[in-house]
Amino acid sequence: MRVRELPPDTDFVLVRPWVDPVVDQAGYDPRSRYVERFWLGVLGPSVTWLLRYLVARLEAEPDGFDLDLNTCATAIGLGRLQGPNAAFPRTVARACQFGAGRLLGGGTTLEVRRKLPPLTQRQVARLPEALRAEHERWMGGHPPAPSGEELRDRARQLALSLLQLGEDREGTERQLQRWRFHPTLVAEATDWALDRHARSAVPAG
Numbered sequence: 001m002r003v004r005e006l007p008p009d010t011d012f013v014l015v016r017p018w019v020d021p022v023v024d025q026a027g028y029d030p031r032s033r034y035v036e037r038f039w040l041g042v043l044g045p046s047v048t049w050l051l052r053y054l055v056a057r058l059e060a061e062p063d064g065f066d067l068d069l070n071t072c073a074t075a076i077g078l079g080r081l082q083g084p085n086a087a088f089p090r091t092v093a094r095a096c097q098f099g100a101g102r103l104l105g106g107g108t109t110l111e112v113r114r115k116l117p118p119l120t121q122r123q124v125a126r127l128p129e130a131l132r133a134e135h136e137r138w139m140g141g142h143p144p145a146p147s148g149e150e151l152r153d154r155a156r157q158l159a160l161s162l163l164q165l166g167e168d169r170e171g172t173e174r175q176l177q178r179w180r181f182h183p184t185l186v187a188e189a190t191d192w193a194l195d196r197h198a199r200s201a202v203p204a205g
Contacts (some may be wrong), residue, residue, distance in 0.1 A: 007106065011068065015064055015110050024103045030100075030116060031153075036136075038119055038131065039119065042123055047098070053100075065138075118139065152185060152188070155188075159190050173190050
């Protein structure tokens, strides 16, 4: 049977990225406007905030980290971890139910998707009429203009990918400019990616 519940007496789990090349390429960051507009009503606010919290941590610690469950529960407004009516274990179970995460090792490891896939047709059919129409426009190639934060995150991730593929600073900035990012954003994203790339190359210990 698939594990979808935290062990009742644990205070920590190991969080790792759920690597899925297809969804990682075509999906949406839990902090994106797509998830806020369309996935929120499916997952619920608690799961959405949990995913945002965990993905932000994975961005800083891409190989995984030990998650203090009490600290996380408090940080996203779910109160204490234990108790008959504790919301946090149910939130983790719901994230697993919808395929946004999965518990392994008897519940000691939580793998989390860094991207969520587009909604299925069945999920779209359950949206309110206005959101269904908005989703149809979005998937038809007419999404709302990205926010400044989304543009920054996209530029950073593209810059990091270019560096990981062997580009230097000059080549990375030149490619971002070809993709029509603003020069100020190009410089900031390249600086961020160079720092992240350098830290990831330092051997542990």
